Amino acid sequence: MKYKKHVFICTNQKDAPKKSCGVERGGALVDAFKASLKEKGLLSEIRAQKTGCLDVCAFGPGMVVYPEGVFYGNVQLSDVEEIVESHLIGDKAVERLVIG
Structure with a gap:
């Protein structure tokens, strides 16, 4: 496997009245995860990228x-930073944000 972990962040754009992850800072989250992983020297182990709809609108x-x-x-x-440190590095999910 090329990456130890792979993070997919929804950046999908949907018309109202549905909530849209792209409008709700999806792109900014992608940038923030990439910056954090780069700062920690983890880009070769963990990939963060944008994705289409994850059906959790x-x-x-x-x-x-x-x-x-x-x-x-x-x-x-x-x-x-909490997700990066706790889950991506420490293998412990941030329970307060977990859905499903």
Whole structure:
């Protein structure tokens, strides 16, 4: 396997009234995860990237971490470092953000 972990962050754009992860800072989350992983020298082990709809719109912005398949919802920019440190590095999901 090329990456130890893979983070997919929804950046899908949907028309109202559905919540749209792309509008709700999905792109900014992708940038924040990439910056954090780069700063920690983890880009060769962990990949963060944008994705289309993850079908968790009501909980958006949503993301999923593989290989565990842990879905996170209502992720804020202020949550990025906690997810990186706790889950991506420490292998412990951030339970308060887990959905599904």
